[in-house]
Amino acid sequence: MMMMMMKGHLSLTLLLLLVLCSQCGAKSLGDDDDNKTQEVKTAVVKCADDTEKRWQQELEKAVSTLKNELEEQRKREQVAFGASLGPRGGYTGPFNGVVTLVYSVVFTNAGEAYNPTTGIFTAPMKGVYYFSFSGYNYSTRDMGLLLWKNAVHMVMAHNHGQSWVSGSRWESGSNSITLVLQKGDQVYMRLRASSWVYDNSNHHSNFNGHLLFPLQTR
Structure with missing residues (x-):
């Protein structure tokens, strides 16, 4: 749409230029000097065509550059990960x-x-x-999963080990959080002292994250 509007304005400007140059040529060369007037008209039309082509090329170049920049920005904003402790098995x-x-x-x-x-x-x-994160553990053992931002503990998922509970079983815990991060901020998971977390080939214990949307840097 923007390209069509610019071309429309450009064509109108060139038309007015052609009319003015034709009138100037007619006054200076005389009304009966048709050959000279035609030469002037031809020169003006050629100049106008060349100018329009240059404008067209510059506009197409600018649009192409903008599209490439937007594509690069889109790629930079594709940030997402998902991982598990692994299929090694055990605690x-x-x-x-x-x-x-x-x-x-x-x-x-x-x-x-x-x-x-x-x-x-x-x-x-x-x-x-x-x-978001999740952990898997047996109910008789403590599990304490801590999500940290830089050096600050943010949220936790905790299963309290209770050996006296009848019908001991496998349990899972999870939590999630939305954070505003600056470029270079670090987020990671930590295991609380004297606690366990379990994983195997079923990938029970996971850590996931993704960019919701970027923020402008002032």
């Missing part, structure tokens, strides 16, 4: 202190913002992000 923990969990089996990692070697997600841009 992780207990430990004497809090440890960072590494979810090494990656289902998706659009944008490569999650590091499966360290278990840390690093925000590639300022924006609003959503995270």
